[in-house]
Amino acid sequence: MFELRRITKSFGGVHVLDDISIVLKPGDRVGLSGGNGTGKSTLINIATGFLAPSSGQILLDGHSLNDQPPWKYARAGIRRSFQTSRLVPTLTVRDQFRFETCDPARRRQLVAHSALEDVLDLFPFQVPLPVLRKIEVVRALLADPRVLFLDEPSAGLSGEELSAFARFLSRNVSGDAALLIVEHRQDLMRVLVDEIVTLESHVPSVATAGKPAEAVGDA
Amino acid sequence: MSLYVASTLTNVALISFLALSAYLVLVVGEVSFGQQAFFAIGAYVTATVTAIFGGHIILALFLSTIAGGLAALLLAALVIRLSGLYFAIASLCFAELLRLTLLRIRIPLEIDGRSTGMDGPEGFSNIRWIFENDFEVTDFLILTVVCLLALLLLLFYFERTTVMLRARLVGRDSLLAQSLGVRPDHYRMAFIGLSGMVAGFGGALFALFNTHIEPQMFGVMLGVHALAYTVIGGLGAPLGPLIGVGIDIGLLESIRALSEYRMIAFGGLVAVLLIIFPQGLLSPRAVNRLWGRIRRRDV
Numbered sequence: 001m002f003e004l005r006r007i008t009k010s011f012g013g014v015h016v017l018d019d020i021s022i023v024l025k026p027g028d029r030v031g032l033s034g035g036n037g038t039g040k041s042t043l044i045n046i047a048t049g050f051l052a053p054s055s056g057q058i059l060l061d062g063h064s065l066n067d068q069p070p071w072k073y074a075r076a077g078i079r080r081s082f083q084t085s086r087l088v089p090t091l092t093v094r095d096q097f098r099f100e101t102c103d104p105a106r107r108r109q110l111v112a113h114s115a116l117e118d119v120l121d122l123f124p125f126q127v128p129l130p131v132l133r134k135i136e137v138v139r140a141l142l143a144d145p146r147v148l149f150l151d152e153p154s155a156g157l158s159g160e161e162l163s164a165f166a167r168f169l170s171r172n173v174s175g176d177a178a179l180l181i182v183e184h185r186q187d188l189m190r191v192l193v194d195e196i197v198t199l200e201s202h203v204p205s206v207a208t209a210g211k212p213a214e215a216v217g218d219a
Numbered sequence: 220m221s222l223y224v225a226s227t228l229t230n231v232a233l234i235s236f237l238a239l240s241a242y243l244v245l246v247v248g249e250v251s252f253g254q255q256a257f258f259a260i261g262a263y264v265t266a267t268v269t270a271i272f273g274g275h276i277i278l279a280l281f282l283s284t285i286a287g288g289l290a291a292l293l294l295a296a297l298v299i300r301l302s303g304l305y306f307a308i309a310s311l312c313f314a315e316l317l318r319l320t321l322l323r324i325r326i327p328l329e330i331d332g333r334s335t336g337m338d339g340p341e342g343f344s345n346i347r348w349i350f351e352n353d354f355e356v357t358d359f360l361i362l363t364v365v366c367l368l369a370l371l372l373l374l375f376y377f378e379r380t381t382v383m384l385r386a387r388l389v390g391r392d393s394l395l396a397q398s399l400g401v402r403p404d405h406y407r408m409a410f411i412g413l414s415g416m417v418a419g420f421g422g423a424l425f426a427l428f429n430t431h432i433e434p435q436m437f438g439v440m441l442g443v444h445a446l447a448y449t450v451i452g453g454l455g456a457p458l459g460p461l462i463g464v465g466i467d468i469g470l471l472e473s474i475r476a477l478s479e480y481r482m483i484a485f486g487g488l489v490a491v492l493l494i495i496f497p498q499g500l501l502s503p504r505a506v507n508r509l510w511g512r513i514r515r516r517d518v
Contacts, residue, residue: 048398049397050394050397050398069397069402070394070397070398071396071397071398071400071401071402071403074397074398074399074400074401075400079398079399080398082395082398086392086394086395086398088387088388088391088392088395089391089504090387090391090455090502090503090504090507091384091387091503091507092507092508092511094511095384095507098381098384099381099384099385099388099399099401100399101381121511121512123504123507123508139399143399143400
């Protein structure tokens with residue numbers, strides 16, 4: 001079981017996350033929504049070791065992962081995708097899948113399920129965005145993750161591509177893995193997740209009127 | 220084969236070891252201006268083992284390789300938190316520190332009536348292994364080329380392994396590497412250590428061939444050249460650095476008419492090549508494309 005317990009995060013004086021707790025059990029499908037700047041990506045960065053929380057605990061099976069580097073999270077089975085697709089530009093798609101030492105049969109099966117056979121010898125710049133997104137997910141799935149975080153995986157996908165991508169995800173993310181997905185597109189959320197957590201902005205909205213000097217409190 | 224040609228080819232092969240060591244560091248994304256330090260360490264260790272202790276060449280090569288590797292690991296351990304420009308400066312400082320230290324160490328010895336041993340700026344003379352074992356220049360050329368080919372075969376095999384793929388990932392995108400469970404500092408340490416071993420081995424052969432070594436031979440320009448060879452040759456395959464060495468030493472140095480203008484010609488050539496081939500002649504993408512065509516295989 002993966003748990004984010006009472007996570008807070010501030011950047012300087014700006015509170016981005018305030019007392020957030022999320023529990024992910026095997027098979028959970030959770031969507032994370034919220035407006036811009038509510039800390040969705042920050043939360044994924046904290047949950048995968050890329051950012052340290054200001055306070056709070058990150059637990060896997062009751063063991064703390066606080067202060068551990070991201071590669072330890074990954075080796076513990078906590079995998080992620082990035083908001084902008086992140087592949088090695090000089091490697092073919094086939095080689096993007098070779099970072100993991102996984103069972104070749106499993107690799108073949110995933111590639112076949114994801115219909116990526118035709119692009120295996122292409123470089124990322126030769127592949128359309130929806131396929132790049134799929135490649136990133138397949139790369140993460142090759143490690144048989146226990147928890148998978150996807151950061152806006154549908155960004156840039158058309159409606160048709162989106163439903164195909166949703167089908168692909170629901171078919172290929174194994175039943176034992178917990179999935180947390182950050183997504184603006186409610187249609188993807190509806191198909192994929194059982195529960196939606198909504199983050200709200202903790203940055204105070206400022207509505208001021210008057211001359212610029214007065215508005216910034218300089219009058 | 221004329222003595223001149225054999226000497227030039229041997230020099231190409233010897234400097235190739237240094238270029239390959241710079242290549243191994245570049246693979247993990249770091250730029251080292253200090254590979255000449257490990258080359259120097261290998262040279263001095265072999266000089267000491269063969270000329271002072273009368274040790275066997277195999278022992279000398281082995282100890283030089285280990286010494287080069289350990290020195291590189293020491294540098295890596297000291298500066299593992301540095302990267303990019305800071306690592307480059309640290310490696311340069313390390314190499315200069317070593318060279319300046321070698322200039323200060325004077326332990327002159329007399330063996331069989333000949334002065335030898337470390338003698339500061341005068342260097343280490345009478346490394347007579349090549350004469351004592353009746354090695355002609357062509358014999359030494361064969362020895363060097365065989366060693367270089369063995370190293371190349373090893374690296375070619377290594378290229379297609381998961382370890383090398385992950386090392387290139389670390390060099391390309393350290394954050395992505397971490398998200399895939401790859402520990403970047405371990406890969407950096409290991410590859411910098413390996414690079415030191417390769418340079419140390421090359422330095423050992425360099426000392427045997429030249430029979431005299433001195434600290435000035437291992438100056439900054441040697442390290443800059445090693446790096447330039449790799450940059451113009453490309454990071455796609457171990458053959459890249461060798462192409463760079465071949466162009467500079469094999470081609471430019473051997474054209475006598477260019478001898479005075481070699482550095483200018485080489486500088487100009489590097490600039491032109493990098494404009495036309497920004498990723499070097501054997502870029503990773505070109506090599507991977509070629510490899511994909513040669514060996515279309517299952518996932």
